[in-house]
Amino acid sequence: MITTIVRFVNIVMAGLIAGILLGIWLGFNPTTYSFLTYLEHQQGAIKALNVLMPAVGFITIILTLVSAFLQKNNKVVFVTLIAAAILLVASGLVTRFGNQPINKIVMTWHNTDVPSNWTELRDKWWTLHQIRALSALIAFFLIVWTVTRKN
DSSP states (O other), rough: OOOEEEHHHHHHHHHHHHHHHHHHHHHGGGGGOOOOHHHHHHHHHEEEEEETHHHHHHHHHHHHHHHHTTTTTSHHHHHEEEEEEEEHHHHHHHHHIIIIHHHHTTOBBBBTTTTHHHHHHHHHHHHHHHHHHHHHHHHHHHHHHHHHHHO
16 A cells, blocks of 8 residues: 555656656747846746755655665566666756756846856756756656556
8 A cells, every 4th residue: 555655646746846847848948038038037937946846856756766665576667766766866966066056146147237148057057957857757757657567
């Protein structure tokens, strides 16, 4: 029973992470925005997600590892879930050491003072976002696969 609950919550949490990141990727391409539009959207997203997403990501990593160890007798599922956890950790590391330092800089910007390097930072953030979103999406697919596969 506990394994079923962990697997279910794991899918939900991984789906939330992947869904939010994919939604940003598909619906928020900042490369077409003016500085003011970018600043408004980015600062709003940072305020809304900067604490929530790492917390959800951490919980998802823990659930994925717990799910793996609860199913360690099934080597295929165990290895697949460990791979998913590694991908989630990679996504988290990209966020922590790539996106969040840029977020910190963006939060100091004001609409009256356009930084000369804003497009460089925007483009670097966007590339890092695509990497972390792809990593989380693949992890989600792996987690779902382990639950839906036939033994």
